[in-house]
Amino acid sequence: MLFNSTDYLLFLPIVFIIYWALNKSYKNQNILLLLASYVFYGWWDWRFLSLIIFSSFVDYFIGLKIDANTENRIRKRWLIVSLCSNLGLLAVFKYFNFFTESFAEAMSMLGWQVNALTLDIILPVGISFYTFQTLSYTIDIYRKNLKPTTHIISFFTYVSFFPQLVAGPIERASNLLPQIESVRTFKWHWFKAGIFQIFIGLLRKIAIADNLGLYVDSIYAYPEIHNTSTIILATVFYAFQIYFDFSGYSDIAIGSAKLMGFKFNRNFDLPYFSNSITVFWRKWHISLSSWLRDYLYISLGGNRKGIKITYRNLMLTMLLGGLWHGSSWNFVIWGAIHGLALSGEKFIFARKKNKYFGAIGYVYTFLVVLFAWIFFRAENIKDALMACRQIVSLDFGMPFMGNISIMVHGVLMLFVGLCFDSYLFKKKIPLEEIGEQFNTTKLAISISVIILILCAFYSTSENFIYFQF
Numbered sequence: 001m002l003f004n005s006t007d008y009l010l011f012l013p014i015v016f017i018i019y020w021a022l023n024k025s026y027k028n029q030n031i032l033l034l035l036a037s038y039v040f041y042g043w044w045d046w047r048f049l050s051l052i053i054f055s056s057f058v059d060y061f062i063g064l065k066i067d068a069n070t071e072n073r074i075r076k077r078w079l080i081v082s083l084c085s086n087l088g089l090l091a092v093f094k095y096f097n098f099f100t101e102s103f104a105e106a107m108s109m110l111g112w113q114v115n116a117l118t119l120d121i122i123l124p125v126g127i128s129f130y131t132f133q134t135l136s137y138t139i140d141i142y143r144k145n146l147k148p149t150t151h152i153i154s155f156f157t158y159v160s161f162f163p164q165l166v167a168g169p170i171e172r173a174s175n176l177l178p179q180i181e182s183v184r185t186f187k188w189h190w191f192k193a194g195i196f197q198i199f200i201g202l203l204r205k206i207a208i209a210d211n212l213g214l215y216v217d218s219i220y221a222y223p224e225i226h227n228t229s230t231i232i233l234a235t236v237f238y239a240f241q242i243y244f245d246f247s248g249y250s251d252i253a254i255g256s257a258k259l260m261g262f263k264f265n266r267n268f269d270l271p272y273f274s275n276s277i278t279v280f281w282r283k284w285h286i287s288l289s290s291w292l293r294d295y296l297y298i299s300l301g302g303n304r305k306g307i308k309i310t311y312r313n314l315m316l317t318m319l320l321g322g323l324w325h326g327s328s329w330n331f332v333i334w335g336a337i338h339g340l341a342l343s344g345e346k347f348i349f350a351r352k353k354n355k356y357f358g359a360i361g362y363v364y365t366f367l368v369v370l371f372a373w374i375f376f377r378a379e380n381i382k383d384a385l386m387a388c389r390q391i392v393s394l395d396f397g398m399p400f401m402g403n404i405s406i407m408v409h410g411v412l413m414l415f416v417g418l419c420f421d422s423y424l425f426k427k428k429i430p431l432e433e434i435g436e437q438f439n440t441t442k443l444a445i446s447i448s449v450i451i452l453i454l455c456a457f458y459s460t461s462e463n464f465i466y467f468q469f
Contacts, residue, residue, distance in 0.1 A: 001043040002463065003252040004205055011040065016259055026183045030157045033260070040162035041126070048124040051089060056159045058085050059134040063148035063155075066141045075142055082138040086131045093123055095327050126166040128324060130159055132291055137173040139295055146174055154180050163256040167249050167466040169267040169287035176262070184261030189436040192443050194258030196435030199450045200420075201251030205464070207457040208417045209245035211410040212237045214459060218402055220377055223387040229399040231390045238377045239370055240414055243272065245465045246285070254432060266432060273425045275361030277341040277368055278349075292321050303346075310346060315339040330375045330384055337372040409457050416453075 001007050015036045022028045042049050062082045066075050137158075140146035149155050158177050164170070219226055219234035226234075250267035257264050271283035281289045297317040303310040315336070322335020357364060378384035401407050424431060435443065 001040050003249060003256075004202060004462075004464075007043065011036075012256060012259070019260055020186055023184070023186065026181075027153070029184070030153050030180060033161060034153060034157045037157070037160040037162040037165060041160065041165055044125055045122070051093075051124055051127065052130060052160055052165075053156075055086060055089065055130065055134050056156045058082065059138050059159075060149075060152055060155045062138055063141045064150070066138060067148045079138060079142045082135065086135050090127060090131050093121060093127060095323075129168045129170055130165060132170050132288075133173075134159055136170070136291060136295060140173060149173075149177055149181065151181060161257070161262075163253040163260075163262075164264065167246070167253075167464060168285075169250055169253065169264055170291050171264060171287070175265060179262050186261065190258050190261065190263075192438055192440075193433060193435035194255040196438065196443060196446065197251045197255035197258070197431060199447050200431065201248040201253075201255060202454060203450050204244040204248030204251065204417060206454050206459075208410075208413045209241045209248060209465075210462050211406065211413055211457060211459050212241040212244070213462060214406050215402055215410055216241055216377070219400070220379070220383065220387070223378070223383055223390060226390060226400055227395040227397045228391050228393055229396050231387050233399045235370055235374055235377070235387070237410065237414075239272075239366075239373050240417070242373070242376075242465055243268075244417055249464045249466065251431065258432075266430065270421055270425050272366060272369075273362070273421075274365050275357050275359070276345055276365055277338060278345050280365055280369060281338070281342070288321070288324075292317050296320060307346075307350065311343045314342045314346065318342065325376070329381055330378060333381070333384070334372050334375045337368070337375070341368050406459070409459065413453075413457055 001011060015032070019029055019032055022032060038049055038052075041052065059082055062078050065078045069075050069078070137146070137148075137155075141148050149158075154177065157180050158171075158173060161171075161176070161180075216234050216238045219230055220238075223231060247268040254264045254267070265287060267285060267287050269283040269286065271280050274280040274283055297313055300313040300316060301309055302313060316339075318335040318339030319332055320335070322331040322333070322338075325331045325334070374387050375381075375384045378387060423429075438446065
């Protein structure tokens, strides 16, 4: 079920009404949320519910086993079982074909012909997200940073809670589980904040990202036929398309959860207002970047074992972070670009007291991110390299405009989105709190304006970009 669908427009109010009708019992509310979440996910393909249930059961059981044992050797064995079961599912469904095909290609380069064994399977939506979520639970218990829950319904609800099930934010058990296992009360200011953020998310997705995507898709389908100006324009548009698409999803997820009395952590903090790649990764997809930092980078040793090991850890973290996004070398290269930039900044900052580049840093950061997006967006390495080749050819001519109506809509809505983000940046106001400041009249007017914009600039109902990951 898509957030930007009429199905969800009906689903959310129904769940909301029944949920608060059960407010005398948070346990009954949890049962409702669990069933609603399974309906939400099963709307796409009910067969893959078995994977979520399996992951939930395994990590619920292993969490209890790790906590019950005091001998570190046994605790580590149970943790390994959790890692193998979760990463094993991810490897089969997401990476099996990638690794077998890559192995066959490598052998072919050495003169050996090997037929790649591939599996004709569908990638389950959201598997990368809920796998990381359940892994963080068992790892935190193993590190003695978290006590396991003894309520199986609570844990299953934590894993499958529908607002964040498909594309995050990747919520930690330390934040979400205590909320699930306690009484929630309806808060009018939370309701206002949640509703407003949901509509901002729809605006970002439908009016901005989808309109920009129509142009981007047409250019990146055939990068070899376009000049430098066109490729650059399409890449700039893609940078904002993926930002408004994914931040829009996060807004709807955070807002939907707030309607039910849950507070998710922020997932985007105006990332393009960053003057270094280091700062960018503190603002972009925060739930993933913090997960990679806490469970991968620090586990590798972080910056505790010397500067050379720190560079290695940064590169490994970003390479694996790139691979997490998809089974393609494009994503590995995208991760490598960010890893090199982070390592370079670590080298520079270690030799200067000022930890920032200053005003020029904003330009530098956006250019690095923009270059990396080429590999993220292109269908394959060949197309990515072709796009780079077209850029360095310096064939600056009039960029291809395509459908003028689509172009005007995209540019106009992008301008609106950037003005809104600039206002948030200048005023230092979190989007999550804006709706709380509105009275009922102001909220109604704001939502009415957004609905009019959505009707006027609706182009097509597209999947969210991060659904493919």
